[in-house]
Amino acid sequence: xxxxxxxxxxxxxxxxxxxxxxxxxxxxxxxxxxxxxxxxxxxxxxxxxxxxxxxxxxxxxxxxxxxxxxxxxxxxxxxxxxxxxxxxxxxxxxxxxxxxxxxxxxxxxxxxxxxxxxxxxxxxxxxxxxxxxxxxxxxxxxxxxxxxxxxxxxxxxxxxxxxxxxxxxxxxxxxxxxxxxxxxxxxxxxxxxxxxxxxxxxxxxxxxxxxxxxxxxxxxxxxxxxxxxxxxxxxxxxxxxxxxxxxxxxxxxxxxxxxxxxxxxxxxxxxxxxxxxxxxxxxxxxxxxxxxxxxxxxxxxxxxxxxxxxxxxxxxxxxxxxxxxxxxxxxxxxxxxxxxxxxxxxxxxxxxxxxxxxxxxxxxxxxxxxxxxxxxxxxxxxxxxxxxxxxxxxxxxxxxxxxxxxxxxxxxxxxxxxxxxxxxxxxxxxxxxxxxxxxxxxxxxxxxxxx
Amino acid sequence: xxxxxxxxxxxxxxxxxxxxxxxxxxxxxxxxxxxxxxxxxxxxxxxxxxxxxxxxxxxxxxxxxxxxxxxxxxxxxxxxxxxxxxxxxxxxxxxxxxxxxxxxxxxxxxxxxxxxxxxxxxxxxxxxxxxxxxxxxxxxxxxxxxxxxxxxxxxxxxxxxxxxxxxxxxxxxxxxxxxxxxxxxxxxxxxxxxxxxxxxxxxxxxxxxxxxxxxxxxxxxxxxxxxxxxxxxxxxxxxxxxxxxx
Numbered sequence: 001x002x003x004x005x006x007x008x009x010x011x012x013x014x015x016x017x018x019x020x021x022x023x024x025x026x027x028x029x030x031x032x033x034x035x036x037x038x039x040x041x042x043x044x045x046x047x048x049x050x051x052x053x054x055x056x057x058x059x060x061x062x063x064x065x066x067x068x069x070x071x072x073x074x075x076x077x078x079x080x081x082x083x084x085x086x087x088x089x090x091x092x093x094x095x096x097x098x099x100x101x102x103x104x105x106x107x108x109x110x111x112x113x114x115x116x117x118x119x120x121x122x123x124x125x126x127x128x129x130x131x132x133x134x135x136x137x138x139x140x141x142x143x144x145x146x147x148x149x150x151x152x153x154x155x156x157x158x159x160x161x162x163x164x165x166x167x168x169x170x171x172x173x174x175x176x177x178x179x180x181x182x183x184x185x186x187x188x189x190x191x192x193x194x195x196x197x198x199x200x201x202x203x204x205x206x207x208x209x210x211x212x213x214x215x216x217x218x219x220x221x222x223x224x225x226x227x228x229x230x231x232x233x234x235x236x237x238x239x240x241x242x243x244x245x246x247x248x249x250x251x252x253x254x255x256x257x258x259x260x261x262x263x264x265x266x267x268x269x270x271x272x273x274x275x276x277x278x279x280x281x282x283x284x285x286x287x288x289x290x291x292x293x294x295x296x297x298x299x300x301x302x303x304x305x306x307x308x309x310x311x312x313x314x315x316x317x318x319x320x321x322x323x324x325x326x327x328x329x330x331x332x333x334x335x336x337x338x339x340x341x342x343x344x345x346x347x348x349x350x351x352x353x354x355x356x357x358x359x360x361x362x363x364x365x366x367x368x369x370x371x372x373x374x375x376x377x378x379x380x381x382x383x384x385x386x387x388x389x390x391x392x393x394x395x396x397x398x399x400x401x402x403x404x405x406x407x408x409x410x411x412x413x414x415x416x417x418x419x420x421x422x423x424x425x426x427x428x429x430x431x432x433x434x435x436x437x438x439x440x441x442x443x444x445x446x447x448x449x450x451x
Numbered sequence: 452x453x454x455x456x457x458x459x460x461x462x463x464x465x466x467x468x469x470x471x472x473x474x475x476x477x478x479x480x481x482x483x484x485x486x487x488x489x490x491x492x493x494x495x496x497x498x499x500x501x502x503x504x505x506x507x508x509x510x511x512x513x514x515x516x517x518x519x520x521x522x523x524x525x526x527x528x529x530x531x532x533x534x535x536x537x538x539x540x541x542x543x544x545x546x547x548x549x550x551x552x553x554x555x556x557x558x559x560x561x562x563x564x565x566x567x568x569x570x571x572x573x574x575x576x577x578x579x580x581x582x583x584x585x586x587x588x589x590x591x592x593x594x595x596x597x598x599x600x601x602x603x604x605x606x607x608x609x610x611x612x613x614x615x616x617x618x619x620x621x622x623x624x625x626x627x628x629x630x631x632x633x634x635x636x637x638x639x640x641x642x643x644x645x646x647x648x649x650x651x652x653x654x655x656x657x658x659x660x661x662x663x664x665x666x667x668x669x670x671x672x673x674x675x676x677x678x679x680x681x682x683x684x685x686x687x688x689x690x691x692x693x694x695x696x697x
Contacts, residue, residue: 007643031639032489071496096500
């Protein structure tokens with residue numbers, strides 16, 4: 001008989017989607033469900049590597065890649081309840097289940113991530129103010145613990161373990177399976193309304209006044225605009241389009257196949273500068289702001305960047321930093337104004353500045369969203385950037401805010417501690433299921449998670 | 452492409468993607484292999500994605516005495532097959548094979564002997580029915596013996612020649628035989644190996660196999676550039692080739 005061996009691959013320069021920081025790791029990639037287990041001295045699970053920073057790398061440790069354990073296991077087309085392996089991508093859920101009338105309950109801005117990763121980062125979408133985070137739609141998970149044992153948990157079954165794992169960044173074990181509730185849709189299209197906003201006050205009003213509300217809302221902000229135009233942008237509200245709103249010859253639930261265009265090369269570092277970004281922002285603002293009300297497919301609405309494979313190469317070899325904070329409602333307006341003023345004064349170019357209103361905090365112990373406003377930025381790596389961001393951290397902390405672990409690559413322990421009040425609770429659960437600290441990540445080490 | 456398809460060795464990465472691509476064209480499937488738990492997972496997955504009928508059953512390539520009964524049983528479950536995919540295979544360990552006969556034998560058996568056994572059972576049924584198709588996964592490694600994997604390569608080379616003969620025998624009965632010669636594919640078999648040229652994703656290979664089948668190809672190098680690469684490699688005179696470290 002031929003024994004089947006577990007191959008280990010050395011990967012050098014592995015990082016997150018932001019390509020900063022990078023490190024050398026060993027990796028395993030099981031293709032059989034029973035082979036999914038903790039390996040090596042220390043390890044960290046990794047899905048499709050879309051966390052921006054160092055959440056899914058572990059210097060000197062092993063990365064357990066879950067992407068090949070991507071089988072749908074059970075689906076009820078009547079109720080929309082899906083049980084699947086954690087490596088199933090959002091892309092596959094949409095591709096195969098939208099034609100059957102079901103959509104993801106919550107989705108981040110890319111579909112190139114796994115269900116397990118979405119749970120571990122407890123991701124949110126443009127509907128957070130209505131529907132909460134990803135974990136709120138999960139009935140239960142199967143988790144592979146540090147000792148190799150497989151346990152099931154859910155909101156009513158070992159809730160401590162469940163809510164530590166939701167948003168726990170893979171540090172309680174490896175999620176192997178999830179059961180989740182999908183959301184019914186009549187079409188694969190979105191009914192979208194774009195409204196131009198001349199300044200920050202109006203942007204806030206559009207985001208918070210119920211009369212502009214929709215299931216999905218978000219505002220794109222031009223963060224180079226200064227003075228009276230500070231915070232100008234485009235407010236985008238969307239709803240799943242009803243069958244009657246889509247006039248098509250074909251099945252409204254099926255999208256024609258599209259080609260993904262790869263981004264062809266690494267742009268040189270100087271290519272993104274205040275001038276090019278300003279130009280882009282002007283064009284984008286004029287173009288998007290004038291669109292008014294229209295119908296588009298869910299890909300265009302939720303995943304505009306997925307159409308360009310490897311878009312992170314746009315930021316060149318030095319990579320970029322994604323910065324996303326949330327400020328609780330009380331200080332949200334004032335804090336966001338301060339931060340936008342700092343950004344525009346410094347001229348730090350960001351293509352994507354996205355402002356969004358969050359609903360109430362969920363039960364995940366390290367879950368990022370809390371009621372208030374969140375701003376997400378992509379900032380190309382540059383000299384002096386770290387100091388600049390540390391000043392922003394102080395503003396965030398001062399207003400009682402926090403940074404998103406799935407996007408972070410540089411926050412210091414004190415900023416983390418100030419933002420996440422339930423750390424001790426999380427660490428108690430973690431040390432109960434993983435007393436030896438077998439699961440670890442460069443992120444956890446850097447922010448001093450359970451020290 | 453309609454009509455039930457039997458997939459032998461269905462839990463491999465290439466087999467799973469080929470099976471899914473066939474199911475997306477509407478084919479119902481019988482997935483066979485040794486690992487029943489994994490087969491069940493692959494079967495559920497394809498059923499949910501495509502809504503076709505998918506059955507599973509145990510098939511032990513190593514035990515040729517079971518092949519006839521296996522084929523009869525699975526045929527009766529599905530009401531006969533219109534196609535068969537042979538995706539059983541194992542790379543084995545070349546260095547160990549040089550000193551350990553058991554290892555070498557297992558590699559030869561899995562990649563070659565088992566195929567001869569089970570595909571002759573299939574061929575007899577298809578010949579009688581005067582219809583059907585057979586796809587077997589061979590390898591570019593079977594095109595030329597190299598010092599680094601000639602035991603595996605010779606088994607695949609044997610399989611390639613076997614399929615040539617089988618194709619000639621069955622063509623007058625209207626049965627089509629497709630030999631697939633993939634280069635290295637990014638699966639558990641190759642994970643951890645350094646510097647593999649033209650490494651292909653199993654999804655791409657699976658779709659390409661179905662396309663080659665629809666186009667009535669006899670031999671498909673996948674991805675395509677391997678046809679040219681292997682043409683060059685085969686043309687190198689043995690006196691020169693034997694001195695390479697390939």
